[in-house]
Amino acid sequence: MTQAVLIVIAILAILLGLHLFIVVYLLWQQKRSTSSSQLHPSYLVVYASQSGHAEIWARHTAEQLRLVDDQIVVKNIQDLSIDDLTEQQRILWVVSTYGEGDAPDSAQSFINKAFAQNLDLSHLSFAILALGDRRYANFCQFGQRLEQWLLQQQAQILFNTVLVDQLNSRDLEQWLNGLEQLTSVSLGDLANSQQMLPLKFAHRQCLNKGSVGEPIYKVQLIGDEELTWSSGDILEIQCENNLKEIEEFLVLHQRNQNAEISAKLRTLNLRELPVRRDQTFEQWIDQFEALAKREYSIASLPENGLLELVVRQQQTETGLGLGSGWLTEGLQPDQCVQAHIRHNPNFHLPHDARPLILIGNGTGIAGLLAHLRQREHWGYKQNWLIFGERQQQFDHLYQAEIHYWQQHGYLDQVDYAFSRDQAEKVYVQDCLRTQSIRLQAWIQQGAAIYVCGSLKGMASGVDQALKELLGVEWVEQLKLEQRYQRDVY
Missing domain, CATH: 2.40.30.10 (Translation factors)
Incomplete structure (x- = not known):
C-alpha cells in the first residue's frame, strides 16, 4: 500500500471520526434540550376537574399553545408537587368549582399540602380559567381562592382570572383572547370543534x-x-x-x-x-x-x-x-x-373484579345503573347498592332490574333509604353507619366507592359518614388511589 493511499485513508478516518463526534454531540444536545423542556416546560397547564370539563379545556389549551411552542406539559392537580411550583416559570390553571363552592375531589391533596405553606413564588407567572355555575352560591370560589393564594405567595398574574358560567361561550372567549395576547397567535374555539x-x-x-x-x-x-x-x-x-x-x-x-x-x-x-x-x-x-x-x-x-x-x-x-x-x-x-x-374518565370503572360499592339517590340511579350493567356485562358479581328516595311505594326506581341482579348474583347486598316511609327520616349515609362493619370489610378487600346524585344532603352526608367510619386519612387515600369517585350535582 503506497504512502499516498495511507494518507487518504487516514484523512477519511479523521473525517469519519469528526462526523461521528458531531452526530453524537447533536444527539446529546437534543436529549439535553428535551430533558430540560420536560423538567421545565415553557408552559405547565394544570387542571382540577370534577366531571371532565376542566380537563377538556386544559388539554384544548395545551393543544392550541403547541401551535407556537411544543414545550407544553399538562398535569392533573393531584400530581402537582411543591417542586413544580418552585421550579416552573409559567403555569396556566384550569380549575372547576362545583356545588356550594367546593374544589374538585382531585384538588384536595394539593390544597392540604400547598395552601398551608408560605412559598416564594415571585418567579412564577400564572393565569386561571375558573369554571363554575352562577346558580350556586360562591361562584367559581376555588378558582378565586387559588388566585388569592398565588398572589399571597408573590406570584405574578399574566391576565385577569376568567370566570366562566356554565361554559358560556362569551366567557370562554376571554380565556382564548388572553392566550392570544400572550402568544400573538389566533387560537381555535373548542365549542366549534365539538360535533353535536x-x-x-x-x-x-x-x-x-x-x-x-x-x-x-x-x-x-x-x-x-x-x-x-x-x-x-x-x-x-x-x-x-x-x-x-x-x-x-x-x-x-x-x-x-x-x-x-x-x-x-x-x-x-x-x-x-x-x-x-x-x-x-x-x-x-x-x-x-x-x-x-x-x-x-x-x-x-x-x-x-x-x-x-x-x-x-x-x-x-x-x-x-x-x-x-x-x-x-x-x-x-x-x-x-x-x-x-x-367522556368522564373520573367516573369510569376499572376492568377488574374488585368489589364495588355504589351509593346514590334520585336521578343518580342513572350513573349507578350504567355501572351495574357494565359489571354484569363483564361478569363481575361483588356489587353493593345503597340507594335513597322518598317513598318505596312510588319511588322504587328500576325495582325489577335490581331484583333481577339480586336473583342472578350480581348484587351481593342492596340497602334502601326511603326517607318518607317512617316518622324519622332515613338517608343513605344512615345505611352506611348501620353497615359500618361490612363497609370496612369491603374497603379492606380493595373495594371502590362510586357516588352519584345530589351533592347537597346526599353526597356531602355520605362523605361525612365515610370520614367518621373510615377516618379522614383513609378517605383521602381512597381518593388518591381513585377508589372513591363522585358524579354529583
Missing part, C-alpha cells in the same frame, strides 16, 4: 307516578349504531324551545309563522330578551343568547342499543327547567335532540 349529534326521541315513561316529589322520567334516545361510550359518561344536550313557546313568542311580537325564523328561535333564549332598539326584528333576535346545554348521566351501554337518561322535572319561576322541560314534555315523536357524548 342528532339523537332521535324513542320513548319516555314516568317512573314515580303518585310520588310527593317531582316526576322522574326514563327518556330513551336512538343514535347512530357506531356511537360508543363507557359507563360513567355524560350526555350534553342542547336545550330547545318547544313549538308552543315559539308560537306564543311570535304572536306576542306580532310576527307570522315563518319556517326560517321558527327554526332560528328553537335554540335561542326567549326568557331573557335584550332591549329592542331601533332595529329590525331579525337584527334584534341576532342579539339573543343561545339556550344553555344540560348534562345527564347515561344509564345505558352501547350494547343496549340506545341512550337512556333519568330526568327529574325541575320547576322554575318561568315554568319547567330548560333541560327537564325539553326532554320530558317538549320533545315530540320524530323530533331529534342535538347532543354530545362527553
Whole structure:
C-alpha cells in the first residue's frame, strides 16, 4: 500500500471520526434540550376537574399553545408537587368549582399540602380559567381562592382570572383572547370543534307516578349504531324551545309563522330578551343568547342499543327547567335532540373484579345503573347498592332490574333509604353507619366507592359518614388511589 493511499485513508478516518463526534454531540444536545423542556416546560397547564370539563379545556389549551411552542406539559392537580411550583416559570390553571363552592375531589391533596405553606413564588407567572355555575352560591370560589393564594405567595398574574358560567361561550372567549395576547397567535374555539349529534326521541315513561316529589322520567334516545361510550359518561344536550313557546313568542311580537325564523328561535333564549332598539326584528333576535346545554348521566351501554337518561322535572319561576322541560314534555315523536357524548374518565370503572360499592339517590340511579350493567356485562358479581328516595311505594326506581341482579348474583347486598316511609327520616349515609362493619370489610378487600346524585344532603352526608367510619386519612387515600369517585350535582 503506497504512502499516498495511507494518507487518504487516514484523512477519511479523521473525517469519519469528526462526523461521528458531531452526530453524537447533536444527539446529546437534543436529549439535553428535551430533558430540560420536560423538567421545565415553557408552559405547565394544570387542571382540577370534577366531571371532565376542566380537563377538556386544559388539554384544548395545551393543544392550541403547541401551535407556537411544543414545550407544553399538562398535569392533573393531584400530581402537582411543591417542586413544580418552585421550579416552573409559567403555569396556566384550569380549575372547576362545583356545588356550594367546593374544589374538585382531585384538588384536595394539593390544597392540604400547598395552601398551608408560605412559598416564594415571585418567579412564577400564572393565569386561571375558573369554571363554575352562577346558580350556586360562591361562584367559581376555588378558582378565586387559588388566585388569592398565588398572589399571597408573590406570584405574578399574566391576565385577569376568567370566570366562566356554565361554559358560556362569551366567557370562554376571554380565556382564548388572553392566550392570544400572550402568544400573538389566533387560537381555535373548542365549542366549534365539538360535533353535536342528532339523537332521535324513542320513548319516555314516568317512573314515580303518585310520588310527593317531582316526576322522574326514563327518556330513551336512538343514535347512530357506531356511537360508543363507557359507563360513567355524560350526555350534553342542547336545550330547545318547544313549538308552543315559539308560537306564543311570535304572536306576542306580532310576527307570522315563518319556517326560517321558527327554526332560528328553537335554540335561542326567549326568557331573557335584550332591549329592542331601533332595529329590525331579525337584527334584534341576532342579539339573543343561545339556550344553555344540560348534562345527564347515561344509564345505558352501547350494547343496549340506545341512550337512556333519568330526568327529574325541575320547576322554575318561568315554568319547567330548560333541560327537564325539553326532554320530558317538549320533545315530540320524530323530533331529534342535538347532543354530545362527553367522556368522564373520573367516573369510569376499572376492568377488574374488585368489589364495588355504589351509593346514590334520585336521578343518580342513572350513573349507578350504567355501572351495574357494565359489571354484569363483564361478569363481575361483588356489587353493593345503597340507594335513597322518598317513598318505596312510588319511588322504587328500576325495582325489577335490581331484583333481577339480586336473583342472578350480581348484587351481593342492596340497602334502601326511603326517607318518607317512617316518622324519622332515613338517608343513605344512615345505611352506611348501620353497615359500618361490612363497609370496612369491603374497603379492606380493595373495594371502590362510586357516588352519584345530589351533592347537597346526599353526597356531602355520605362523605361525612365515610370520614367518621373510615377516618379522614383513609378517605383521602381512597381518593388518591381513585377508589372513591363522585358524579354529583
